[in-house]
Amino acid sequence: MRHITLLFLAGILLSFCSCRSDFETVASTGDLTFSKDTVYLDTVFTNLSSSTYTLKVYNHSKNDINIPTIKFNKGLNSKYRMSVDGAQGNQGKLFENVTLLAKDSLYIFIETTVETDNATPTEFLYTDQIEFDGGANLQKVELVTLVQDAILLYPNRNADGTTETLPIGNEKKNGFYLDKNDPIHGNELHFTNKKAYVIYGYAAVPEGETVTFDPGARVYFHANSGLIVSKKASIHINGSTSVTDKLENEVIFSSDRQQPDFAYVPGQWGTIWLQEGSVNNTIQNLTLKNATVGLLIEGNDGATVSIKNTQVYNCTHYGIQAKNGLIKGENIVINYTGEASLACTYGGNYKFTHCTFNNNWSSPGQVAVFISNYSTAATPETKDLTQATFNNCIIYGSYSNELFLSKKTGATFEYQFNNCLIKSNNTKDPLYQFDTDPVHYNTITLNKDPKFFNPNINNFNIDNTSSAFAKGNSTYLIPLDILGNTRTLPPDLGAYQNKPFPK
Incomplete structure (x- = not known):
């Protein structure tokens, strides 16, 4: 009898799961939160791929949501590329209808390969934005990379x-x-x-x-x-x-x-x-x-x-x-x-x-x-x-x-x-x-x-x-220390002449 009861409960559970082949989601309302407001990809050298950087996106609501688009502001021409929870999207630039479950998060992994010609001439910075959704629900995360020739x-x-x-x-x-x-x-x-x-x-x-x-x-x-x-x-x-x-x-x-x-x-x-x-x-x-x-x-x-x-x-x-x-x-x-x-x-x-x-x-x-x-x-x-x-x-x-x-x-x-x-x-x-x-x-x-x-x-x-x-x-005596400061007599030991520590 006990085995029959367990089989009956398992059948009900299986029936419930099979009926929900797709998550029932609601549209994103622009209430996502992020692990960072700006992702700094630090210094990259021209034409060399950067390391991979991580951005975490959170859905703190009680609803499973659908994010219509995750894309770069510069679109398919962006020098950045990303994957969203392992998916590559369109050339690593555009993702559509991304589901994010209630009280859950997803990972975005970001890389770039960029030339100095793409950077601002005076600051050597290459920038873009990751855009989530659009219109009134638009949310952005800044991307900044210092490019060194x-x-x-x-x-x-x-x-x-x-x-x-x-x-x-x-x-x-x-x-x-x-x-x-x-x-x-x-x-x-x-x-x-x-x-x-x-x-x-x-x-x-x-x-x-x-x-x-x-x-x-x-x-x-x-x-x-x-x-x-x-x-x-x-x-x-x-x-x-x-x-x-x-x-x-x-x-x-x-x-x-x-x-x-x-x-x-x-x-x-x-x-x-x-x-x-x-x-x-x-x-x-x-x-x-x-x-x-x-x-x-x-x-x-x-x-x-x-x-x-x-x-x-x-x-x-x-x-x-x-x-x-x-x-x-x-x-x-x-x-x-x-x-x-x-x-x-x-x-x-x-x-x-x-x-x-x-x-x-x-x-x-x-x-x-x-x-x-x-x-x-x-x-x-x-x-x-x-x-x-x-x-x-x-x-x-x-x-x-x-x-x-x-x-x-x-x-x-x-x-x-x-x-x-x-x-x-x-x-x-x-x-x-x-x-x-x-x-x-x-x-x-x-x-x-x-x-x-x-x-x-x-x-x-x-x-x-x-x-x-x-x-x-x-x-x-070596008259100057490692920083070029003049040593006093008698000199200090080591490579540095003493000086007050910064407060």
Whole structure:
């Protein structure tokens, strides 16, 4: 009997559902609400598709409604396209008779591919509106996109249809050599500040050539892209001090994902790789963000890599990774890296002055500075670390030990820290005798908070309440800080001269 009752109820329910093959809707009354009044698609590069942005549309009424039309104000000529709950409509531009149930919502996904010619000449903005219904019930959501003109650099297609590749390590990846006589772009080895550059794949500097970046150059890398400086080739990054927060004279390397949600996401592109045998490399006033490894510097055959006034942020593995490198660094700031902000491995020769090496990565395995004289992946396994000197530097972060020294027998291991603020609790290890080893440590400020302004957004300014305030030694003075401010005596530790924090 119980089974018969259940079957009878199921039959009634099925009969009710089958009678309602279509929802009974009422016309839209212009009372839709939206997750945003304006959708900003952020910066896109000319002729490149944007990321996908979301708009949510709500029906708060008790009725299922019918929206007669959802369309762009510019109609089928709009440079925007959308899908409505997965439907593509007419060319992604026009949707008719869209049903929205009571107390429900629908998703609209929006993209654009636009040229600078379509934008307003003075503001470089491309705008449109999504229109819901019409007449007295018309509702609108604004769309705004900043369009940036760009030079696109990418691998060519070979005659057999395959993509041009470069040997990278033991494998081949999509890549190409920069050409100083390119028929389309002219000198690809000279990056100016006239237009932005977007690089697909790995761009390589040919042997014997120099790639130059003017002040204000902007280079954006797509996923799995980077820059390689080959043997006997050089890189000259010639940024200079900016006078505004727009960093107008800074050279910037970043991901081509320009929307705010990706501003602090590591690993969006590859690396800047100074290969073994590259020469005469100079880097000044560079900001590099969101790479896998920021700067990868291999043995330089006695040629010093000069790095000044440089910031490296949000890298999956390392900010600067040197393998038997030769580096002189001044006013460098690195933060938020998955393994080490600065890694000086497999020996080499390094001197850093007035640098801030911090690491606020969330896992406890990261460090700010890692130094070793060996590599398990190389032959021979050890090489001499002839110098690793840090003067007036800050080595800090979210972990209890932000300095990691790793020494193997078979090669020298020379290191020295002078007037540095260091976070470490390894005081029982013979490599970390901060107070009793004057050969390796002089005037160390241990485990004191430097009180950075906001390391979570990579702001490492300090004020006069910082433990780094006036703790430097004038013997190692770099007269100007990373922003071009004059240092006072005695100088502060790290890359920044103190100033009052904004209120």
